[in-house]
Amino acid sequence: MAAPxxxxxxITPPRLDDLAGFARALAGALEVxxxxxxxxxxxxxxxxVVAAAVAGLTPVCHARDVAVILNDRPDLAARLGCDGVHVGQSDACYADARRAVGPDRMVGVTCHDSRHLAMEAAEAGADYVAFGAFFPTTTKDAPTRAxxxxxxxxQETMQTPSVAIGGITPQNARGLAAAGADFLAISAGVWAHPQGPAAAVAALEAEIAAGVAERPA
Structure with missing residues (x-):
């Protein structure tokens, strides 16, 4: 999942009570x-319920070259044919996740605010490391602030891509893009945006472009 x-x-909301409606909103967001x-x-x-979500959302994603990552469950990710799995420090360890999903699927690892944890994950072979939370978030409990x-x-010292996560919105995304994040992981900042998910993605794209332009040459 390397990015230039x-x-x-x-990231989906923690519940999808209307899967078909969410799939339509997702499709609109991915188009912009x-x-x-x-x-x-x-x-x-x-x-x-997880299986139904994977079945309903994977075609929407794959039609637009978007990878589908399952949170927490390497066993389900492998069984349901997801493109990868994301594990936290209290979930399956990287080695167990890799064994479960095999060599061809992605494995990402939560590393909170710790370069030590991130280096361990990268050296073990993780496809990306996730740092956060950078801002207050109501989506999940965030034990650390990065x-x-x-x-x-x-970015200056390692090749493994980094994901910034935690409370990211169009109002605060630019600084993280400027700082060197390879990916910005966002949930409520998109799905709860007052103008809708597509408007949120469009605004985020503009802020990311501005942030990247601010990086040192």
Whole structure:
């Protein structure tokens, strides 16, 4: 999932009570921006609900060259044919996740505000490392607060792509893009945007472009 500059990485809301309606909103959002991946992150739901979400959203994503990443569950990611899995520090370890999904699917790892954790994940073979939270977020409990400097240091010293996550909106995305994030992972900042998801993605694209332009030559 390497990126030349900075791209969007969307995350679903924690519940999808109207899967068909969300699929339409997702399609509209994907049409207006450069989105690299959609992470399906559904909390406290049965496996069959996750499977239905994967089945309903994967065609929307794949038709637009967007990867489908499943949160937390390497076993389900492999069984459902997802493009990858994202694991947190309290979920399956990288090695177990890699064994479950095989060599050809992506494995991303949450590293909070720790370059040490990120270096361990990168050296083990993670396809990307995720830092955060950078801003207050209501989407999930965020045990750490990361400084944008970690993105700059990471970009200057490591090859493994970095994902910035946590409370990102069109109003604060520019600084993270300027700091060196390869991807901005966003949930409520898109789906709860007052003008709708497509407007949010369009605004984010403009802010990302402005931020990338601010990076040192």
């Amino acid at each position: 500059l900075c791209r969007l990485y969307l 921006g450069d989105v690299a991946a959609l992470q399906i992150r559904l909390k406290d739901v049965p496996d069959d 400084d944008p400097e970690i993105l700059t240091i990471w």
